[in-house]
Amino acid sequence: MKKIINDPNDVVSEMLQGLVKAHPQLVYFDEVEVIAKKDKAEKVGLVSGGGSGHEPAHAGYVGKGMLDAAVAGNVFASPSPDRVLKGIQEANTGKGVLLIIKNYSGDIMNFDMAQELAGMEGIKVETVVVRDDVAVEDSTHSTGRRGIAGTVFVHKLAGAKAETGATLDEVKRVAEKTIANVRSMGMAMSPCVLPGVGKPGFLLGENEIEIGMGIHGEPGVEKTSIKTAAELAEILCDKILADYDVTGNEVALMVNGLGATPLMELYILNNEVEKKLSKHNIKIYKIFVGNYMTSLEMAGCSITLLKLDEELKELLDAKCDTPAMKV
Secondary structure (H helix, E strand, O other), rough: OOOOOHOOOOOHHHHHHHHHHHOOOOOEEEEOHHHHHHEOOOOEEEEEEEOOOOOOOHHHHOOEOOEOOOEEEOOOOOHHHHHHHHHHHHHHHHOOEEEEEEEHHHHHHHHHHHHHHHHHOOOEEEEEEEOOOOOOOEEEOOOOOOOOHHHHHHHHHHHHHHHHOOOHHHHHHHHHHHHHHHEEEEOOOOOEOOOOOOOOOOOOOOEEEEEEEOOOOOOEEEEEEOHHHHHHHHHHHHHHHHOOOOOOOOEEEEEOEOOOOHHHHHHHHHHHHHHHHHHOOOEEEEEEEEEOOOOOOOOOOEEEEEEEOOHHHHHHHOOOOOOOEOO
16 A cells, blocks of 8 residues: 555545635634634525545535535545534534535434534434435445545535525525536545555456446446447437436536546546537536545546526636635
């Protein structure tokens, strides 16, 4: 295992300490592994989180126009309810808090418990659950579809709505509308290594890839041989469009790297995805290419399509300023 770390037991806390030193507009609460904004505005608060190892998700999206607090669990492990409660407390300014949860069983359980605890303190909390991964209906980590890179669009659009001074119900409506219109599909080319384990979590042959693999290394739908970028664009887009046909519509496109894929390859894939969508008369309104929802050093990618209307386009274009996304 070759990694830039000190002690595998300290990777999460030391990562977050390093994050706030690079971005002093954020504050770090040790022991509960929460990152929050230093300057709070009186508005609906947004909180998200999950296991670490998916950086820049989620702490990288704390800032104006997106999240107010992010809660980190250990690597690939859900944050405990007390950690989530601290995130809720930091995000709350009296206008209520929306929890944006990726659909993984541990996250669902712990965020729900934190919601109950916050309710006992008089904090109004609502939740939404992101299920954008069309690869499998159920996985080893979830009942129903997994939440992956499409979650970043939910952070962006719900965050933009909250900045307008909207009520908690209005912000939740936008988050749910975004969730209803976003779909993702990914593939992996090499495994990741958890710092506390020291060896790959799964194996792929030298010329083998896995279509539909999850961001924790959960099984996908097919192991196959290496494909060209054009073939991958075809496979991933076809799966998304078979689930949600956006032909003739405008979309936001995210070409997401899983941590070890060079930008050169992501841009090559983006070029092919654009060609593919063009053939379907799908107009791309805005493109995001980069590492937005990763899996440590896993090589691979995911494609996310968000069907847009005028309301979602306006929120997508709204200003945001976070470590990992600026518009």
